[in-house]
Amino acid sequence: MKHAPLVDQLINAFTCLPGVGPRSAQRMAYSLLDRGREQGRRLAEALQAAMDGVEHCARCRNYAEAELCPVCEDPKRDASLVCIVSTPADVLAFEQSGEYRGQYFVLMGELSPLDGIGPRELGLDVLEQRLREGQINELILATGTTVEGEATAHYVLDLAQETGVRVSRIAQGVPMGGDLEFVDGATLAQALRGRRLFE
Amino acid sequence: MKHAPLVDQLINAFTCLPGVGPRSAQRMAYSLLDRGREQGRRLAEALQAAMDGVEHCARCRNYAEAELCPVCEDPKRDASLVCIVSTPADVLAFEQSGEYRGQYFVLMGELSPLDGIGPRELGLDVLEQRLREGQINELILATGTTVEGEATAHYVLDLAQETGVRVSRIAQGVPMGGDLEFVDGATLAQALRGRRLFE
Numbered sequence: 001m002k003h004a005p006l007v008d009q010l011i012n013a014f015t016c017l018p019g020v021g022p023r024s025a026q027r028m029a030y031s032l033l034d035r036g037r038e039q040g041r042r043l044a045e046a047l048q049a050a051m052d053g054v055e056h057c058a059r060c061r062n063y064a065e066a067e068l069c070p071v072c073e074d075p076k077r078d079a080s081l082v083c084i085v086s087t088p089a090d091v092l093a094f095e096q097s098g099e100y101r102g103q104y105f106v107l108m109g110e111l112s113p114l115d116g117i118g119p120r121e122l123g124l125d126v127l128e129q130r131l132r133e134g135q136i137n138e139l140i141l142a143t144g145t146t147v148e149g150e151a152t153a154h155y156v157l158d159l160a161q162e163t164g165v166r167v168s169r170i171a172q173g174v175p176m177g178g179d180l181e182f183v184d185g186a187t188l189a190q191a192l193r194g195r196r197l198f199e
Numbered sequence: 200m201k202h203a204p205l206v207d208q209l210i211n212a213f214t215c216l217p218g219v220g221p222r223s224a225q226r227m228a229y230s231l232l233d234r235g236r237e238q239g240r241r242l243a244e245a246l247q248a249a250m251d252g253v254e255h256c257a258r259c260r261n262y263a264e265a266e267l268c269p270v271c272e273d274p275k276r277d278a279s280l281v282c283i284v285s286t287p288a289d290v291l292a293f294e295q296s297g298e299y300r301g302q303y304f305v306l307m308g309e310l311s312p313l314d315g316i317g318p319r320e321l322g323l324d325v326l327e328q329r330l331r332e333g334q335i336n337e338l339i340l341a342t343g344t345t346v347e348g349e350a351t352a353h354y355v356l357d358l359a360q361e362t363g364v365r366v367s368r369i370a371q372g373v374p375m376g377g378d379l380e381f382v383d384g385a386t387l388a389q390a391l392r393g394r395r396l397f398e
Contacts, residue, residue, distance in 0.1 A: 003287060004262045004269075006249045013245035016238040018230045019223060026288060031217045032246070033253055033262065034307065039215040040250040046212035047243035050205045050228070051236045063203045063232065070203075088202060089225060108233065 007033065061123050062088050062106040071095075071103060078102045080137040084127075084156055086110050086144055094142070102140070105130075110148035111155060119155065127156070131163040141169040206232065260322050261287050261305040270294075270302060277301045279336040283326075283355055285309050285343055293341070301339070304329075309347035310354060318354065326355070330362040340368040 003011070007029060014025035032040035056062065057069035064070075071077055071091070081102030085091055086109065094100045107122040119125065130136060139160045143149040153169065160167040173191035174183050183191075202210070206228060213224035231239035255261065256268035263269075270276055270290070280301030284290055285308065293299045306321040318324065329335060338359045342348040352368065359366040372390035373382050382390075 003291065004253060004264045006245075006252050006264055007262050007287070010245045010249040013238075013242040016231075016235060016242060017227045019226070024218060027218070028216045029249070030287065032215075033249065036215060037250045039212075040246050043212040043215060044243045044246035044250065046205075046209045047231070047239050047246070050209040050232065051239040051243065053205050054203060054232055063206050065203045065205055088206070088229065092202065 056108070057106075060104045060106055061108055061126075062091055062104060076101070080135060081140070082130075082136050082138075083140040083142050084153075085142050086149065086152070090142065107143070107152065110143060110146070111152045112148050122152070124155065124159065128159050128163065131160060131165050136165050138166045138168060141167060145172065255307070256305075259303045259305055260307055260325075261290055261303060275300070279334060280339070281329075281335050281337075282339040282341050283352075284341050285348065285351070289341065306342070306351065309342060309345070310351045311347050321351070323354065323358065327358050327362065330359060330364050335364055337365045337367060340366060344371065 010029045010032075011022070011025045014020055014028050015022060017025075020028070032043075053065055054063050055065070055067075057064035057072055058067050059072040060069060062069045062071070064072075066073075078101050083094065083100065083102055083104050084107065085094070085104055086107050088106060088108075091104050091106060094104070105123075105127055107124075109117050109122055111117060111119070111122065131139070139156065141153045141156060143153045143156075157167055171194060172187070173194055174180065174187060180188070209228045209231075210221070210224045213219055213227050214221060216224075219227070231242075252264055253262050254264070254266075256263035256271055257266050258271040259268060261268045261270070263271075265272075277300050281304050282293065282299065282301055283304050283306065284293070285306050287305060287307075290303050290305060293303070304322075304326055306323075308316050308321055310316060310318070310321065330338070338355070340352045340355060342352045342355075356366055370393060371386070372393055373379065373386060379387070
């Protein structure tokens with residue numbers, strides 16, 4: 001004999017979440033059953049609504065509930081400036097900085113041939129199309145600084161140069177407001193290479 | 200600007216789960232949106248079904264989908280032997296041992312006055328009632344060996360003695376199949392105190 005079948009089904013279903021094994025799945029199920037039925041129902045509704053209602057923006061590939069996401073739809077954003085990022089979380093980070101008034105192109109991943117993630121999976125054929133249309137003045141590369149992020153950035157750089165679009169890369173260096181002693185060697189080396197002379 | 204509203208709602212809803220902060224909630228939402236819509240829908244359905252359909256067994260308080268749980272309903276189980284455990288997971292552990300043919304009483308917690316968990320929250324008034332009815336021959340204490348578990352066991356011991364029902368406690372000692380060097384001192388001391396003479 002096991003749990004009541006509905007409890008077992010719930011525990012099993014939780015293990016589809018990243019980082020959730022049988023133990024934590026059991027803890028989650030018990031927690032909702034014991035003290036959080038209302039929260040559990042809300043989670044069920046939020047899941048259903050998101051699974052059915054969230055699509056990708058036809059222009060930038062970010063999550064969207066209409067054909068275009070709020071950024072692409074906003075006439076005040078500069079459509080000639082496009083920042084290439086890997087995930088929706090990166091868009092969020094840029095938006096929270098309050099600095100950026102251009103648009104984005106969200107790859108929803110990074111090149112990883114061994115996992116079957118090639119240019120097409122990242123929508124780079126769509127990006128190439130847009131680059132050829134000639135409405136983009138500058139492409140800003142802001143993928144991660146991992147091996148996959150760098151490889152992806154190089155691929156996009158090649159695309160942009162083929163189509164004659166200006167490309168830049170966000171600065172790499174020491175983060176703001178931290179003690180130098182806690183910055184790793186690779187970052188410091190990068191910061192040195194990227195140093196700027198006072199004018 | 201933030202995520203699409205449905206994505207934000209989903210991330211928020213995930214944070215109601217134990218051990219899930221904003222970061223992991225975001226990771227869960229992305230994972231389902233990117234690669235697991237079907238799993239997400241299944242989780243939503245499992246949640247809805249469990250939140251609506253799981254009740255507590257009227258006899259033992261374990262999770263049940265009918266008035267009685269499968270154990271309490273099973274005529275082959277010995278109803279005169281009742282094992283007191285703290286959680287449904289403990290019932291599972293006993294059932295998996297394949298040793299036990301009696302019934303259970305699941306406290307769904309342990310005494311913890313500072314958190315407002317007293318005898319009534321653990322259904323101990325119901326247990327007292329059942330003890331007085333005179334159909335239970337032996338009560339087996341199997342709450343945890345934490346402070347709260349011990350306090351709860353003592354409380355139930357008093358109840359049983361007041362009502363004249365025989366009480367036992369599962370043996371405490373070294374676990375099977377382990378090297379002694381990895382057993383903690385408190386367990387070893389308990390194992391020594393509980394030693395049995397060969398007959």
